[in-house]
Structures are given as C-alpha cells and as structure tokens.
Amino acid sequence: MKTRKILLPEKELPRKWYNVQADLPTPLEPVLHPGTGQPVGPDDLAPLFPMPLIAQEVSQERFIDIPDEILEKYLIWRPTPLYRAYGLEKALDTPAKIYFKNEGVSPAGSHKPNTAIAQAYYNKISGIKRITTETGAGQWGSALAFSCALFGLECKVYMVKISYNQKPYRRMMMETWGANCVASPSTETNAGKKILSQNPDSPGSLGIAISEAIEAAVSDKTGQTRYSLGSVLNHVLMHQTVIGLECQKQMKIAGDYPDIVIGCAGGGSNFAGLALPFVRDKINGKKIDIIAVEPASCPTMTKGPFAYDFGDSVQMAPLAPMHTLGHTFVPAPIHAGGLRYHGMAPIVSQLILDGIVRPISIQQLETFKAGITFARAEGFISAPETNHAIAAAIREAVKAKEEGKKKVILFNWSGHGLVDMAAYEAYLSGKLKDHALPEAEIQRALKDIEPLPKPRQYRAGAF
Amino acid sequence: MKTRKILLPEKELPRKWYNVQADLPTPLEPVLHPGTGQPVGPDDLAPLFPMPLIAQEVSQERFIDIPDEILEKYLIWRPTPLYRAYGLEKALDTPAKIYFKNEGVSPAGSHKPNTAIAQAYYNKISGIKRITTETGAGQWGSALAFSCALFGLECKVYMVKISYNQKPYRRMMMETWGANCVASPSTETNAGKKILSQNPDSPGSLGIAISEAIEAAVSDKTGQTRYSLGSVLNHVLMHQTVIGLECQKQMKIAGDYPDIVIGCAGGGSNFAGLALPFVRDKINGKKIDIIAVEPASCPTMTKGPFAYDFGDSVQMAPLAPMHTLGHTFVPAPIHAGGLRYHGMAPIVSQLILDGIVRPISIQQLETFKAGITFARAEGFISAPETNHAIAAAIREAVKAKEEGKKKVILFNWSGHGLVDMAAYEAYLSGKLKDHALPEAEIQRALKDIEPLPKPRQYRAGAF
Numbered sequence: 001m002k003t004r005k006i007l008l009p010e011k012e013l014p015r016k017w018y019n020v021q022a023d024l025p026t027p028l029e030p031v032l033h034p035g036t037g038q039p040v041g042p043d044d045l046a047p048l049f050p051m052p053l054i055a056q057e058v059s060q061e062r063f064i065d066i067p068d069e070i071l072e073k074y075l076i077w078r079p080t081p082l083y084r085a086y087g088l089e090k091a092l093d094t095p096a097k098i099y100f101k102n103e104g105v106s107p108a109g110s111h112k113p114n115t116a117i118a119q120a121y122y123n124k125i126s127g128i129k130r131i132t133t134e135t136g137a138g139q140w141g142s143a144l145a146f147s148c149a150l151f152g153l154e155c156k157v158y159m160v161k162i163s164y165n166q167k168p169y170r171r172m173m174m175e176t177w178g179a180n181c182v183a184s185p186s187t188e189t190n191a192g193k194k195i196l197s198q199n200p201d202s203p204g205s206l207g208i209a210i211s212e213a214i215e216a217a218v219s220d221k222t223g224q225t226r227y228s229l230g231s232v233l234n235h236v237l238m239h240q241t242v243i244g245l246e247c248q249k250q251m252k253i254a255g256d257y258p259d260i261v262i263g264c265a266g267g268g269s270n271f272a273g274l275a276l277p278f279v280r281d282k283i284n285g286k287k288i289d290i291i292a293v294e295p296a297s298c299p300t301m302t303k304g305p306f307a308y309d310f311g312d313s314v315q316m317a318p319l320a321p322m323h324t325l326g327h328t329f330v331p332a333p334i335h336a337g338g339l340r341y342h343g344m345a346p347i348v349s350q351l352i353l354d355g356i357v358r359p360i361s362i363q364q365l366e367t368f369k370a371g372i373t374f375a376r377a378e379g380f381i382s383a384p385e386t387n388h389a390i391a392a393a394i395r396e397a398v399k400a401k402e403e404g405k406k407k408v409i410l411f412n413w414s415g416h417g418l419v420d421m422a423a424y425e426a427y428l429s430g431k432l433k434d435h436a437l438p439e440a441e442i443q444r445a446l447k448d449i450e451p452l453p454k455p456r457q458y459r460a461g462a463f
Numbered sequence: 464m465k466t467r468k469i470l471l472p473e474k475e476l477p478r479k480w481y482n483v484q485a486d487l488p489t490p491l492e493p494v495l496h497p498g499t500g501q502p503v504g505p506d507d508l509a510p511l512f513p514m515p516l517i518a519q520e521v522s523q524e525r526f527i528d529i530p531d532e533i534l535e536k537y538l539i540w541r542p543t544p545l546y547r548a549y550g551l552e553k554a555l556d557t558p559a560k561i562y563f564k565n566e567g568v569s570p571a572g573s574h575k576p577n578t579a580i581a582q583a584y585y586n587k588i589s590g591i592k593r594i595t596t597e598t599g600a601g602q603w604g605s606a607l608a609f610s611c612a613l614f615g616l617e618c619k620v621y622m623v624k625i626s627y628n629q630k631p632y633r634r635m636m637m638e639t640w641g642a643n644c645v646a647s648p649s650t651e652t653n654a655g656k657k658i659l660s661q662n663p664d665s666p667g668s669l670g671i672a673i674s675e676a677i678e679a680a681v682s683d684k685t686g687q688t689r690y691s692l693g694s695v696l697n698h699v700l701m702h703q704t705v706i707g708l709e710c711q712k713q714m715k716i717a718g719d720y721p722d723i724v725i726g727c728a729g730g731g732s733n734f735a736g737l738a739l740p741f742v743r744d745k746i747n748g749k750k751i752d753i754i755a756v757e758p759a760s761c762p763t764m765t766k767g768p769f770a771y772d773f774g775d776s777v778q779m780a781p782l783a784p785m786h787t788l789g790h791t792f793v794p795a796p797i798h799a800g801g802l803r804y805h806g807m808a809p810i811v812s813q814l815i816l817d818g819i820v821r822p823i824s825i826q827q828l829e830t831f832k833a834g835i836t837f838a839r840a841e842g843f844i845s846a847p848e849t850n851h852a853i854a855a856a857i858r859e860a861v862k863a864k865e866e867g868k869k870k871v872i873l874f875n876w877s878g879h880g881l882v883d884m885a886a887y888e889a890y891l892s893g894k895l896k897d898h899a900l901p902e903a904e905i906q907r908a909l910k911d912i913e914p915l916p917k918p919r920q921y922r923a924g925a926f
Contacts, residue, residue, distance in 0.1 A: 001531060003473055004538035010466055068464060075467035076842045087613070105568060107842035109881065149839040150550070169632075172884035175891055176838050257768065375639050376612040379539045379570035418881050421635035428638055 004058070004086065006250040008079035009408055014245040015066055017238045020276045020347060022062035023283050025354050028057035028234070029321035030348050032308060040318055048227045050126035053119065056235035061341070063083070064238065066118075073117045073150055077106040078242065082250035085411075087377035087412040096400035097256060098393060100413040101247050101274060102380075106172070110383065110415030111270045112143030115239035119228050120156075129224040130154035132216040134184065134209030137163050137337035138170025139415065140230035145179035155179035158186065158212040161204035163337065169419045184209040186441075187419045191215050191314070206341070207313025207327070214316055231267025232311065232320070232345045240273025243412060248277055256409035258288060260396050263361075264388035265292040265301065266338045268345030274412040279356055291396075292348060292359045293388040295367075297435040298331035300324060300344045301352055301359030303442055309343055322349040322361075326445030329455045332435035334364050336384040342445070360392060363434040367391045368427040384414040384423050466599030467549065467607035468843050471542035477708040478529055480701045483739045485525035488817050491697070491809050492784035497773060503781050510681045511690045516582065519698035524694040527701065529581075536580045536613055540569040541705065545713035546876075551868050552860070559863035560719060561856060563876040564737060565843075571636070573846065573878030574733045575693055578702035582691050583610040592687040593617035595679045597647065597672030600626050600800035601633025602846075602878065603693035608642035618642035621649065624667035626800065632882045636693035647672040654678050654777070669804070670776025670790070676888055677779055679789070686909040694730025695774065695783070695808045703736025707877060711740055711926040714873070721751060721873035723859050726754040727851035728764065728822075729801045730858060731808030737875040738820065739810075754859075755811060755822045756851040758830075760898040761794035763787060763807045764815055764822030764906055768911045772806055785812040786822075789908030795898035797827050797848040798886035805908070822856060826897040830854045831890040847886045 021028065029138040030039035045054045056064060064076075085098040103111035131153055135141030141157040148155035157179055164171055164183035174181045184204045185192035191211040195202050200419070217227035229236060252259055261278045263271030271292045282288045294301055301323050306318055309324040311317030322343045325331075344352075351357040367384065370391035375381045382390060393411045400407040417424065428431045484491065493502035519527060529537075548561040566574035577721030584593055584746045594616055598604030604620040611618035620642055627634055627646035637644045647667045648655035648925055654674040658665050665671070680690035692699060724741045726734030734755050745751050757764050764786050772787035787806040789796075794803045807815075814820040830847065833854035838844045845853060852874045863870040880887065889895045 001473070001534060001538070002533075005473060007470055007472065010464070010468060034692065045535075071464055072467075075464070107844065150842060168888070169881070169884040172888045172891075173881070176835060176844055176887045178839055195524075349512060374641060376641055378556070379609055379613060381570065381636060381639055418632070418636070419884075421632040421639070421882075424639045425631070425635045428635075462888055 002086065003084065005081040005083055006254050007081055008085060008249055010075055010079070011197070012249055013071060013079050014242050016063035017066060018241040018245060018277050018280065019059055019064055019238050021060050021234065023280050024350060025283065026350055031368065032316055032319040034310060034318055036320070048214065050122050050128055050226055052122040053235050056238060057233060067121065067201055070118050070121050074242070079246045080105050081122060083255070084249055084254065085378055088374060091373060091377040092394060092397050094397040094401045095404065095408050096397040096407045097348050098397055099251070099254070099256070099258070099408070099410045101243055101410070102413050103243060103270065104380065104413060104416035108139070108143040108146045109418065110139050110143065111240060111243060111412070113147055114242055114273065115230065115236045115269065116143040116147035117150070118239040120144070120151045120153055123226055123332040124151045124153060127224070128153070128226045130156065130220070131226055131228045132156045132158070132212045132213040133228045133230065134158045134206060136160050136206050136340070137167055138174070139338055141179070141181065142170050142173040143230065144228055145174040145177040148179060157181040158184035158209040160184055160206060160209050161202065181262045183213050186212060188212070189215045201366070205313060210312040211314045211316050231269040232343065234347060236269050237272040237276065237345055237347055240269050241276050243273035244275060245275035246457060247274060247410065256408045259291045259407045260291065260409045261293045261322055262389050262392045262396070262409065262411035264294060264339060264385050264414060265294050265344065265348060266341045266385065268348040270412050272345060272348055272412040275357065279351060281357055282356055290357050291392055292352070292357050293392045294359060294361050295334055295336055295339045295388065296361040296363045296437060297334050297360045298325070298340050299437065300342065302361045304351055305446065306320060306349055309449045311343065320346050322346050323352060324449060325442055326448045328448055329441060329445035332438065333428070334435065335420065336367070336388060338385040341389065362388055362391050364432060365434050368424070369431060370394050371424070381417045381424070382413065384420055386414045386417070389414065465549065466547065468544040468546055469717050470544055470711060471712055473538055473542070476542050476706050476873055477527040477536060477714055478502060478534070480529060481704040481708060481740050482522055482524055482527055482701050483742060484523050484697065487813060489748065489813055491665060491813055492819050494758050495771060495782040497778055497781055511583050511677065513689055514586040515589065516698050520696060525856055530584065530630070533581050533584050535851065539871065542709045543568050543733065545710055545717070547717065548841055551837060554836060554840040555860050555864070556739065557858060557864045558867065559860040559862040559870045559872050561860055561871045562714070562717070562719070562871070563610050564706055564873070566733065566877060567843065567879035571602070571606040571609045572881065573602050573606065574703060574706060574736055574875070575603050577705055577736065578693065578699045579610035580607040583607070583614045583616055585617060586689055587614045588624045591616070591689045593619065593683070594689055594691045595619045595621070595676040596691045596693065597621045597669060597676045599669050599803070600621050600630055601637070602801055604642070604644065605633050605640070606693065607691055608637040608640040611642065612640040619679060620644040620852070621647035621672040622745060623647055623669060623672050624665065632633070641773040647675050648911065651674060651675070659713050664759050668776060673775040674777045674779050691741040694732040696805065697810060699732050700735040700739065700808055703732050704739050706721045706736035707738060707740035710737060718887070719871045722870045723752045723872045725754045725756060725852050725855045725859070725872065725874035727802060727848050728757050728807065728811060729848060731811040733875050733877040735808060735811055742814060742819055753820050754855055755820050756855045757822060757824050758797055758799055758802045758851065759824040759826045761788070761803050761902060762824045762900065763805065765824045768909070769812055769816055772912045776807065783809050785809050786815060787912060788905055789911045791911055792904060792908035795901065797898065798832070798883065798889070799851060801848040802851065825851055825854050827895060828897050831887070831895060833857050834887070843876070844880045845876065845903060847883055849877045849880070852877065
C-alpha cells in the first residue's frame with residue numbers, strides 16, 4: 001500500500017526556529033515609530049511585547065533555540081502530517097505529485113498556535129499575567145486563548161463586532177478555553193468609546209480592534225499586561241518556520257523535493273512558515289517556484305507598492321516597510337477573513353521585491369471550487385483562506401498535465417473549515433460572487449502612503 | 464522530552480477487524496423480523512444491506528480481512544494517535560496514567576468514518592449506486608457523506624428536522640461532500656407525508672428519519688439503493704475495532720496496559736470499537752474494568768431491561784435483543800445527541816449481562832465540567848458525547864488519587880466538539896441543567912416491551 005501520510009516521530013520535532021533575516025539578500029528596512037517617524041528601539045516596544053520577543057524581532061541569528069516548555073506544548077499536535085494527495089492527483093488526472101502539510105490538526109484548527117504558544121510562553125516567563133489581542137473571524141483569537149489556557153495566563157480578545165455576531169463558534173471556543181472575548185468597538189477602552197460615540201452601530205474593523213487591544217495592554221498600570229499579534233511581525237513568521245522545517249525532513253523521507261511551494265498569504269505567517277526554509281534553499285541555489293497566493297479582492301502583493309505604512313487603520317501601530325494597499329483600504333467582504341489585511345509581512349514583502357517569492361491573486365469562486373474538489377477527493381474541508389493555496393496548487397497541477405511535466409507541488413493546508421461552513425453554504429447555493437478588482441478603492445487608499453525611501457510625515461499616534 | 468503522542472506508522476494499520484462473536488461467552492440471541500417475530504435471514508435483510516455486510520453481521524470468524532480499498536481510505540486519518548494526557552493528569556494531581564485515543568482527527572471529526580468507509584465500499588462493490596441513512600445531530604450523516612464522496616456514491620440523508628434547523632453546520636458539511644440532505648419528516652416519502660399530515664410542525668425524530676431512509680431504500684425499483692446504519696449492528700461495531708486494535712499496539716509501545724477502559728455509549732459503536740479487543744483479553748483472563756458511560760437522562764444500560772425491542776420508534780426495523788428503555792422512550796433534550804438512543808447494541812448488551820462490561824451513567828453538567836477541564840489542560844475541545852468518557856476517566860483518576868493507586872486509564876476520545884460549540888456556550892452561561900431521572904417516562908415506555916425469552920406479539924411492519 002502506498003504511503004499517504006509522511007509522519008515524523010516526536011523526537012524529530014525541530015529544536016530551533018529558522019530566522020531568515022540571517023540570509024536575506026536585502027536586509028529589512030527598519031520599522032518606524034508612528035509618532036516620530038524614527039526607527040523604533042526596544043524601549044519603544046517594551047510596553048507592547050516582552051523583551052525575548054523584541055529581541056527575536058531584530059535578531060540576525062540563523063537559528064534560535066525553541067525552549068523545552070514550548071516543544072512540550074507543540075507535541076500536543078506536532079509534528080504535523082505531510083500528505084501525499086493521491087485523491088486530488090487522481091481527480092485532476094495530473095502527472096504532478098501533490099503534497100500538503102496538514103496544519104489543521106492543532107486544537108484551534110490552524111497553524112496559528114505555532115506562534116501563539118511561543119508568545120504565551122515568553123510572556124509567562126517575563127512575569128506577564130495577561131495578554132490582549134484582536135481577532136477578525138476568530139482564528140487568531142482562539143489560538144491565543146488555547147495557548148493562554150495551557151500556560152495559565154489571562155487572555156482578552158477584542159473581536160470585530162460583525163464577526164462576533166455572525167460567527168459565534170470561534171468566540172465560544174475562546175470562552176471554552178477561558179478567554180474573555182468582547183465585541184469591538186467596546187465600551188471598555190477610550191478608542192472603542194470614541195468610535196461608538198461617533199457611530200453606535202459601528203460593525204467594527206481589525207483596525208479598531210487592534211487599537212483597543214493595544215490600549216488595554218499599555219493602560220494596565222500594574223505593567224502585567226502585554227499585547228500580541230498573530231502575523232506580520234518577524235518573530236511571528238519565525239515561530240511558524242517549524243512548518244517548513246518539518247516539511248523538509250518529510251520530503252526527504254518521501255524521496256522528493258518540491259519544484260513549487262505554495263501558501264496563502266494574508267499577513268504572511270502561514271505562507272512564510274512553510275516557505276522560509278525553502279527560501280533559504282533557493283538563496284543557496286535551489287530552483288524552486290515559491291508562490292504566495294492572495295485574494296483578487298485584496299491584492300496587497302500584486303497591486304500594492306512597497307512603502308512605509310501603518311500596521312493598523314488608526315495609526316497607533318508602527319510603520320512597517322511592506323507591500324500595502326494603504327492602511328485605510330477596505331477590501332470586499334470575502335469569506336477568507338484572514339486574507340483581508342491591507343499590508344503584508346515585511347519579510348515576505350522584501351522577498352517579493354527581491355524576486356524570490358512570486359505573488360499571485362485568485363478570485364473567490366475559483367478558491368471555493370478548489371475547496372469542494374479537495375473535500376470530495378481528499379476528505380478534508382478546508383478553511384476559506386486555505387482554499388486559495390489549493391486553487392493555486394490545482395492551477396499548477398493542471399499546467400503540469402498540459403505540459404506533460406512531473407512537477408512536485410507542495411502547499412500548506414493551513415487550517416480546516418469546520419467553523420466556516422456558512423461560506424461553503426453560500427458557495428453551494430450560488431450566493432457567493434467574485435468581486436471586481438477594487439481599482440478606485442485602491443487608488444483612494446494609496447494616496448495616503450508614499451513609496452520608499454522617502455518616509456512620509458507621521459501624525460502623532462498613541463503608540 | 465516525554466512522549467506525548469504514541470504514533471503508529473501506516474504499515475502498522477490493522478489489516479483485520481476483530482469479530483467478538485467468535486469469543487462471546489454467551490452467543491447472541493437472533494434478531495427477529497418485525498412482522499413475523501421469526502429470526503431474520505439474509506433474504507429479509509437483502510433489500511436493506513449488501514450481502515457482504517449481511518454476512519459480516521452473522522459471521523463467527525474471529526478476524527475478518529479489511530480489503531485494501533478500505534485500508535487505503537483509512538490512511539487518510541488512520542492510525543490515529545494515542546495520547547498520554549499529561550496535562551489532565553497534572554490538573555487532577557493524580558498518580559494515575561491517563562491515555563486517550565484521538566478519533567477526532569478524521570475529516571468528519573469522529574470515529575464514525577471507520578464504519579462509513581467500510582459500508583460505502585461494500586455497497587460500491589455490490590453494484591449499489593446510492594445509500595440512504597438517517598442522522599440526528601449530523602455526525603453519522605456527515606461521516607457517510609464523506610465516505611460516499613470518496614467512493615463516488617450518491618448519499619441521501621434524512622436529518623431530524625429540529626437538528627436540521629438548529630445545527631446547520633453538519634448539514635453544510637454533508638452538502639460540501641456532495642450529499643443530499645433533507646429535513647425529516649419530508650414530503651419525499653409516504654412515512655414523512657403521513658407524519659406531516661398529522662402534524663405539519665413535527666420536529667421529527669430519529670425514529671421517523673429511520674423510517675424515511677428505509678422506505679427510500681426499499682422503494683427504489685432499480686434495486687440500486689441500500690440503507691445504512693451508523694451504530695448498534697454487529698458489523699458496525701466490528702468495523703470500529705480498528706480503534707482498539709491500534710490501541711493495543713500503542714499501549715505496548717508505551718509499555719503500559721490499561722487497568723480501566725472507558726468509552727461513552729449511545730448505540731455502542733465507539734465504546735465497542737475501543738473495548739472489544741480488550742474484552743477479548745478479559746475473556747482470556749486479563750483483569751480489566753471496562754466501563755460504558757451513558758447519560759443519566761437516557762439510562763439504557765443502567766435502567767433498561769434486556770429484552771427484544773424494535774430498533775426504531777415506528778416498528779419498521781427488526782427486533783434486537785438488547786438493553787432498552789422501550790422504542791417509544793423520549794429522552795430529555797441533552798446536548799449529547801448521539802447518546803439519546805433508546806436501545807443499545809446487542810453485543811454490548813450481552814457483555815453487560817455477562818458481567819464483562821460495567822455500565823455507569825453521568826449527568827450532563829458533570830460531563831461539560833469535565834470537557835472544560837480537558838480543553839484547558841489538553842487543548843482539544845470535545846464532542847458532548849465524548850465528555851461522558853472524559854468525566855468517567857476523571858472520576859477514576861480522582862479515585863486512584865484517593866486510594867493512592869497508580870492505575871492506567873484508557874478512554875476513547877471519540878470526536879471533537881467544534882461543530883457543537885453552542886452546547887459549551889449554554890454550559891458556560893449557566894443555562895444548561897441536569898435532568899431528573901425520567902422514572903415515569905421509563906415506566907411508561909417499558910410497558911411496551913417484554914423481557915426475554917418470551918418474545919411479544921409483533922405488529923406487522925413495513926419491513
């Protein structure tokens with residue numbers, strides 16, 4: 001019988017994260033203070049993050065040890081299986097070999113706990129008692145809630161109100177793990193109160209929720225609260241590299257090496273988690289097509305310039321050098337909520353600029369069609385975000401058939417869709433639609449940023 | 464680092480199911496025809512099931528080969544991990560070692576596909592094109608939908624209307640896998656129409672849904688439709704023994720052997736799947752406490768006599784020798800929908816009668832408290848049914864602490880609760896309650912059955 005899952009024994013769990021900053025052809029531009037426009041230093045970040053994470057954010061070490069306490073928690077679901085997608089290959093009648101890394105086996109159902117566990121741990125050993133964060137559809141909030149439960153930390157999640165009301169299951173997961181989850185804008189912060197005074201019916205946004213979470217962290221006078229972000233930042237991407245590091249061992253066991261590596265990209269963390277160890281190989285001479293897939297309705301990488309822009313819409317977060325559509329860009333309400341971010345991780349952005357990562361965009365209907373094909377061929381129901389990676393893998397597998405080439409395709413199956421079934425219902429009932437490329441909205445939002453290397457004048461922020 | 468998950472490589476997947484009928488101290492009583500009261504033969508069952516499954520139902524062979532085509536599909540998620548529950552042990556401060564078998568890693572999220580895959584396969588090779596079934600909350604229906612998708616079979620699911628409306632996610636899963644799911648009572652069958660003419664607002668019941676699914680199967684004049692049941696029957700329990708067979712190998716790797724084996728029991732299939740291989744060991748002299756856990760509000764095993772009773776409420780299904788509360792028993796609306804069946808698998812019933820399996824019952828609030836403890840200590844959110852097994856394991860672990868004994872406890876983590884989050888919300892918000900033992904309802908329903916060995920007079924059924 002043919003091997004379907006390439007499993008690693010627990011002792012093969014990677015003991016170090018890979019830090020691509022040691023190998024980047026072009027070093028990252030500094031992150032700037034939103035108030036002064038000057039590069040931020042550790043002291044600027046100290047109210048937000050514990051020192052070990054700040055140190056990781058700027059580290060140039062190639063490998064960073066994973067503490068035993070984190071490894072022990074990783075073992076709850078890691079190493080994750082690498083699958084050979086025989087069912088999908090057969091359904092597509094392709095000569096390509098398709099592999100996918102199943103990150104959906106974590107208790108939260110996605111790759112997000114890879115960094116949530118690490119962040120909870122470093123906060124814990126830094127004497128922090130409480131972590132605040134924001135969440136959109138709830139993937140990140142639930143991953144952090146799960147991780148805080150394991151380390152005995154309090155967790156406070158500001159969840160975008162429209163999702164809080166429309167997608168209650170993720171909120172209930174957070175509460176089951178003991179987190180306190182409130183709809184944002186809330187009356188618990190000045191930022192929330194201000195928004196509500198202007199618009200009592202505000203549906204909320206990630207930008208507002210970030211502002212509330214940051215305010216709740218920095219305004220705790222005991223100094224025992226910090227803030228946490230689930231993507232974009234360097235240390236977050238680094239924590240995710242356990243995915244790609246495991247994959248490299250597993251591909252070796254399978255006796256293959258990928259010609260094509262694919263991940264969907266919102267903030268960039270699941271894509272980078274799989275891709276960065278292969279980026280290292282590519283920098284060292286390997287020929288690999290490394291593809292980051294974004295939704296056509298939020299084309300950050302394919303349509304956004306590389307520029308300094310705020311991480312949040314209300315200009316409290318630092319300015320990052322990245323591909324961005326502008327911090328006031330409002331993407332269409334697609335179901336892949338995790339891919340609706342206006343910016344992109346600086347590391348991923350720089351790799352695109354340097355021609356190492358190839359970004360593409362795909363429309364919503366194609367991604368759900370891919371998700372249905374996958375579910376009926378491989379069994380697993382994927383998150384709407386993950387369907388973008390599947391759609392790209394299918395495109396490449398079809399191309400391989402047309403060209404008669406035996407390509408090896410590897411993609412990150414970043415999470416399951418069991419808490420996103422309403423999106424499938426919308427697709428199956430014909431209610432879902434593609435969204436025209438929002439050119440006017442892009443042009444509007446882009447007026448608010450300026451390209452590198454000329455930083456704009458920054459409004460004083462609360463950061 | 465301590466091993467958390469005991470993994471089996473794919474080549475260690477069991478190649479045979481274990482058929483406990485070869486070892487039962489007391490052979491099973493025959494199943495009777497609902498119309499004649501006479502033992503059913505293969506011809507009676509042929510309109511419902513394909514011949515290979517009918518043969519398995521009565522086989523006395525100790526081991527039955529698992530065909531390669533089934534093994535290949537099992538590999539999508541099997542072998543499943545056996546976990547050492549370090550987090551739970553620590554939370555309980557117990558000297559007991561707790562192990563759980565994670566059956567939640569299947570695409571449908573529970574153990575149900577172990578038999579759904581097998582049933583789909585045997586229907587497929589018997590020339591059947593379409594399978595009908597009923598489902599309550601949707602676990603079974605989604606498992607069969609998933610399995611039919613993999614084998615290219617049509618799948619028709621009659622889902623109890625109140626669940627169809629209240630729990631749409633499972634229905635959407637079935638549709639994503641290509642199944643056709645209708646609310647029962649429906650207007651598609653005479654049984655459904657009859658109920659609707661009497662009560663247009665009928666919320667439906669498993670009994671009605673079974674009638675519809677059976678009618679839809681037997682009334683297909685092409686002869687290409689069969690019916691499928693997800694629990695209770697001998698062949699269903701046998702397919703589930705891959706769980707326990709894997710566990711025996713994994714416990715050996717762990718260097719332990721269980722003193723206590725626990726599963727929750729509704730129809731009996733996940734319990735039996737784990738327990739039967741250990742039942743064999745017990746029959747051969749091993750000292751093991753094998754515990755089947757049921758809800759206190761549906762105390763089939765602990766309060767129901769062993770008698771002949773109908774498998775469904777409308778007397779279309781055969782009469783089975785089993786512990787039963789009577790086929791008209793209506794349990795309280797607890798959230799563990801999979802444990803609300805009036806009867807119990809004949810195999811499990813006989814093992815209780817013979818003193819090999821020890822049944823216990825637990826109230827709803829204790830099970831959810833256990834589920835919360837588990838989620839915060841081990842990470843995974845459990846199905847409400849599974850919480851019954853966890854609650855029993857916690858009771859035994861606490862007892863071990865009180866007695867200072869180093870017991871080894873093994874339970875079946877039969878499924879995750881990600882599609883059941885509303886139940887957790889109800890618990891956390893204090894809205895959930897225990898239900899008094901329904902003595903009056905039990906006495907009422909029991910009047911309709913008679914104990915063995917004197918079979919009652921049977922009404923002519925449509926079977």
